[in-house]
Amino acid sequence: MAFDNLFSEIVFWALAVVTIGSAALVVHLRSIFRAALMLVVSFLGIAGIFTMVNAEFLAVVQVLVYGGGIAVLVIFAVMMTRDVDTGNRSTAVQPVALMMGIALLGALAYSIVQAEWAVLPDSLPGPIATVFVETPTQLGRLLLSDYVLAFEVAGVLLLAAVIGALSLVRERNDA
Amino acid sequence: MLERLLIISAILFCIGLYGVLSRRHIIAVIMSVEIMFNAVNVALVAFSRYTVPAALRFPGAGTDVERFVLEGQTLAVFVIVVAAAEVALGLALIIALARRRDTIHISDLSTLRR
Numbered sequence: 457m458a459f460d461n462l463f464s465e466i467v468f469w470a471l472a473v474v475t476i477g478s479a480a481l482v483v484h485l486r487s488i489f490r491a492a493l494m495l496v497v498s499f500l501g502i503a504g505i506f507t508m509v510n511a512e513f514l515a516v517v518q519v520l521v522y523g524g525g526i527a528v529l530v531i532f533a534v535m536m537t538r539d540v541d542t543g544n545r546s547t548a549v550q551p552v553a554l555m556m557g558i559a560l561l562g563a564l565a566y567s568i569v570q571a572e573w574a575v576l577p578d579s580l581p582g583p584i585a586t587v588f589v590e591t592p593t594q595l596g597r598l599l600l601s602d603y604v605l606a607f608e609v610a611g612v613l614l615l616a617a618v619i620g621a622l623s624l625v626r627e628r629n630d631a
Numbered sequence: 632m633l634e635r636l637l638i639i640s641a642i643l644f645c646i647g648l649y650g651v652l653s654r655r656h657i658i659a660v661i662m663s664v665e666i667m668f669n670a671v672n673v674a675l676v677a678f679s680r681y682t683v684p685a686a687l688r689f690p691g692a693g694t695d696v697e698r699f700v701l702e703g704q705t706l707a708v709f710v711i712v713v714a715a716a717e718v719a720l721g722l723a724l725i726i727a728l729a730r731r732r733d734t735i736h737i738s739d740l741s742t743l744r745r
Binding site for chain 2: 468472475476479480482483488491492495498499502505506509510511513514517518521522525526529530532533534536537538545546547549550552553554556557558560561564565568569573574575576584587588591594595598599602603606610613614616617618620621622624625
């Protein structure tokens with residue numbers, strides 16, 4: 457299990473700093489293209505965090521879907537639009553947005569720190585520990601048994617999204 | 632441990648919120664929404680790993696533990712699916728808009744038809 461030694465602590469904090477730092481750069485950099493690259497770094501940092509909390513399957517999906525698919529889509533869309541170099545300016549409500557972000561962060565941090573969570577003990581009880589040994593297997597079994605309806609609906613949603621996206625970007629000859 | 636992950640998640644969510652509210656370029660807004668989705672996923676995975684499922688707090692709750700322990704990760708899978716669909720459609724809309732209106736600044740896009 458992770459977090460039992462100094463090395464995993466260092467790795468965890470490095471991942472956290474990289475993730476948050478690159479996320480902050482996404483909303484700060486002037487160039488949209490560089491912001492998109494920082495977004496990819498942030499996604500990969502989150503994938504690293506996932507591996508440290510026994511979510512190996514989600515980490516792989518994160519790299520494939522976010523680090524691969526969504527990154528390509530975003531960079532492709534950046535290439536299709538104008539004002540790439542200086543486009544990431546802020547609007548007039550930027551001070552208000554900053555204040556709202558800090559206020560929400562303060563409220564969330566306060567409620568997280570003062571809440572009394574029902575946390576699992578450090579040494580996991582037997583049946584729970586066996587679940588986290590083989591997360592992908594258990595997750596696959598759950599997705600195809602208990603959550604099979606949601607799984608199928610997700611497939612239909614993806615199909616609808618693909619068809620919708622295609623029909624939106626199609627060049628019309630008559631227009 | 633749970634608290635650190637939740638704090639990281641909260642910081643990411645607030646960065647995303649700030650980006651959504653303050654950026655002018657519409658692709659930057661989409662990227663900020665993605666950061667918020669990821670923040671939610673981090674929180675879901677943290678809860679799934681470090682909290683006691685409610686169904687297990689009562690005696691005689693049943694033996695198939697993984698159904699309750701992995702609930703958060705299952706929800707995170709569906710969040711990723713929906714986020715992918717949202718990005719595909721959102722970027723298609725942006726490309727269609729950029730073609731028709733020749734601008735991608737959200738202050739110029741406050742109405743959908745000219």
